[in-house]
Amino acid sequence: MTAEEGRCAVCGVSGGKQCGGCQLVSYCGRDHQRQHWKAGHREQCRCFKISNNAVLGRHLTATRPINRGEVIYTDTPLLLGPKIASTAVCLGCHRSLAPQILQRTTDDAPPTDFHHCRHCSWPLCGPACETASQHKDECPLLARSSNAVRSRIHFSPSEPTRKESSYCVVVPLRALLLKRSNPQRFQDTFLTLESHLETRLKTPLYAALRSNLVPFVRDVLGMRPEVTEHELLQIAAILDTNCYDVRLPERDVKVRGLYELGAMMSHHCRPNTKHYFDAKLRLVVVATVDIPKDAVISISYSQPLLATIQRRYAIRQAKCFECCCDRCRDPTEMGTYVGSIICPQCRKTKVVPFDPLDLRSEWQCGSRKCSFRESAINMVRRNELIQATVMALSRSPSPRDEYERFLVTHLGPPKDDGDGDGVDSGMLLHLWNTNVLQVKYALTQLYHGAVDQPEAHLRRQVALCRDLLEVADRLEPGFSPFRGKLLVALRDALLILLGRGEDDLSPQAAPPVDSNGGHVRPTTSVTTMAASAATTTSKRRRQKGRINTEIPPNTGREKSTTQLLQEVEKELAEMRKSDPTLEQERPTENSNTMIK
Numbered sequence: 001m002t003a004e005e006g007r008c009a010v011c012g013v014s015g016g017k018q019c020g021g022c023q024l025v026s027y028c029g030r031d032h033q034r035q036h037w038k039a040g041h042r043e044q045c046r047c048f049k050i051s052n053n054a055v056l057g058r059h060l061t062a063t064r065p066i067n068r069g070e071v072i073y074t075d076t077p078l079l080l081g082p083k084i085a086s087t088a089v090c091l092g093c094h095r096s097l098a099p100q101i102l103q104r105t106t107d108d109a110p111p112t113d114f115h116h117c118r119h120c121s122w123p124l125c126g127p128a129c130e131t132a133s134q135h136k137d138e139c140p141l142l143a144r145s146s147n148a149v150r151s152r153i154h155f156s157p158s159e160p161t162r163k164e165s166s167y168c169v170v171v172p173l174r175a176l177l178l179k180r181s182n183p184q185r186f187q188d189t190f191l192t193l194e195s196h197l198e199t200r201l202k203t204p205l206y207a208a209l210r211s212n213l214v215p216f217v218r219d220v221l222g223m224r225p226e227v228t229e230h231e232l233l234q235i236a237a238i239l240d241t242n243c244y245d246v247r248l249p250e251r252d253v254k255v256r257g258l259y260e261l262g263a264m265m266s267h268h269c270r271p272n273t274k275h276y277f278d279a280k281l282r283l284v285v286v287a288t289v290d291i292p293k294d295a296v297i298s299i300s301y302s303q304p305l306l307a308t309i310q311r312r313y314a315i316r317q318a319k320c321f322e323c324c325c326d327r328c329r330d331p332t333e334m335g336t337y338v339g340s341i342i343c344p345q346c347r348k349t350k351v352v353p354f355d356p357l358d359l360r361s362e363w364q365c366g367s368r369k370c371s372f373r374e375s376a377i378n379m380v381r382r383n384e385l386i387q388a389t390v391m392a393l394s395r396s397p398s399p400r401d402e403y404e405r406f407l408v409t410h411l412g413p414p415k416d417d418g419d420g421d422g423v424d425s426g427m428l429l430h431l432w433n434t435n436v437l438q439v440k441y442a443l444t445q446l447y448h449g450a451v452d453q454p455e456a457h458l459r460r461q462v463a464l465c466r467d468l469l470e471v472a473d474r475l476e477p478g479f480s481p482f483r484g485k486l487l488v489a490l491r492d493a494l495l496i497l498l499g500r501g502e503d504d505l506s507p508q509a510a511p512p513v514d515s516n517g518g519h520v521r522p523t524t525s526v527t528t529m530a531a532s533a534a535t536t537t538s539k540r541r542r543q544k545g546r547i548n549t550e551i552p553p554n555t556g557r558e559k560s561t562t563q564l565l566q567e568v569e570k571e572l573a574e575m576r577k578s579d580p581t582l583e584q585e586r587p588t589e590n591s592n593t594m595i596k
């Protein structure tokens with residue numbers, strides 16, 4: 001009985017009230033609605049359905065309009081366990097093991113080894129985890145590998161977070177245990193998931209799995225009668241195509257999880273949902289924007305600040321398909337030009353791909369008056385060089401200062417090269433180029449946190465967050481994790497500024513470079529120069545109506561600290577309602593340049 005027919009799902013009488021959850025069934029009144037709920041609608045009541053088409057395969061579509069912030073579903077893991085290469089992790093509770101030893105280590109108590117399970121020898125946090133539900137069924141099988149594992153996984157003081165590839169056997173083994181305990185579910189759910197096995201078999205990873213995973217499971221663990229080589233590799237491929245990285249900040253580790261509904265989510269580079277994992281490691285999917293009825297419900301398998309070539313490459317490698325979403329098809333990437341550089345020939349306009357979906361397609365200067373052309377491969381090489389520089393900076397002893405220097409070097413302090421356009425012609429990056437964005441985002445995480453920061457740093461943080469929020473609005477709008485993290489960083493900087501009585505955010509109110517009252521560390525000149533370079537260059541370019549004209553002016557610049565803080569707090573309060581993890585992860589000095 002459908003809502004359209006308007007008849008009560010229980011008694012068939014003309015009913016006036018629709019189920020608010022799915023809007024697919026109607027009731028004559030509350031009693032029958034309750035009765036129907038208990039009789040099974042509880043499990044069926046969803047705001048989405050599984051659809052299928054030639055491009056996406058199976059995917060989720062909305063069966064009614066879904067509001068921004070609504071939880072779309074919560075999904076329990078079908079399988080969970082260590083990643084293919086993992087730092088030492090407890091197979092019982094999935095806690096990282098090295099931090100526990102390091103905490104106990106003192107001058108008097110030198111580092112020891114992990115606790116090794118008394119039955120199978122695999123490392124665990126302690127005796128209690130030997131009988132944990134995750135571990136107890138696999139333990140007798142893993143015991144057959146005890147000699148090999150003891151010599152391979154042990155605590156190494158010089159490399160406490162070394163990744164160990166032996167962990168690649170654990171989740172496939174757990175899949176085989178599912179096959180034993182629930183053959184129907186294994187057959188009907190697990191084995192129907194997409195694997196891209198044929199493509200994966202041609203990769204070096206699968207060559208390695210064939211020579212490591214297969215003999216380990218079939219010969220060492222003695223499962224030859226239960227599983228063929230083909231089935232084992234298919235299991236590995238299904239896991240690689242469908243697993244989520246489950247970040248467990250409080251356990252200091254990332255594991256992989258397979259979720260039945262989660263595995264039905266298709267990808268979009270500008271997704272309409274986000275997800276988090278609750279205390280029971282369930283996957284919770286939340287709408288980040290309003291989703292109309294019948295729209296595809298998507299997540300992103302990638303990172304928003306990567307350029308199209310980089311995202312498509314990463315997706316092809318990890319998930320074996322070519323993304324052709326709106327953002328990938330748009331040479332300007334929703335007006336952000338994340339993958340572009342400024343034309344090395346005319347220095348006035350950005351270089352964009354002729355066909356962003358074709359790697360053989362040329363890139364060309366956006367100006368019709370300029371003849372500059374470059375192959376995609378050369379664009380990739382240029383980008384890789386800059387990327388390598390950024391990666392090196394992230395490993396330097398003082399990444400924050402190095403990042404600021406990078407911005408000064410690549411965006412340039414405002415200096416005129418004399419050609420009359422007010423723009424330094426040496427600089428090929430622009431304010432929203434992928435490398436610049438990665439560096440700016442890393443800076444927001446590095447500036448975040450210290451209450452005793454100099455005012456110049458706080459103002460810099462505010463400016464960086466507001467700039468990146470404009471990017472977020474184009475690339476991951478609404479309640480996205482990217483916007484959430486920026487809003488939290490912005491809120492904290494504004495709170496400190498306000499606490500110091502600084503209610504004026506206009507550039508004129510910023511302290512001059514040389515009069516910081518002893519607050520500012522030697523890095524300030526770089527900070528201030530970078531901030532000033534970014535705003536002035538951008539202003540000049542906008543005024544010139546050429547480079548960066550597509551970047552809208554920061555209209556909120558004149559707002560007072562109080563006003564801006566109120567707006568940010570309001571949005572965060574809305575976001576928090578459906579995402580308790582919003583403020584969970586605090587940045588550290590090691591925050592890298594990637595968002596997820």
Ligand SMILES: C[S@@+](CC[C@H](N)C(=O)[O-])C[C@H]1O[C@@H](n2cnc3c(N)ncnc32)[C@H](O)[C@@H]1O
Binds near residue numbers: 241264322
């Ligand atoms: C997690 S699964 C999603 C469910 C899968 N479509 C199915 O039918 O089982 C991921 C796979 O779905 C397909 N897929 C997801 N998003 C896609 C997209 N935007 N374009 C093309 N294929 C996509 C790819 O084959 C990808 O490897």
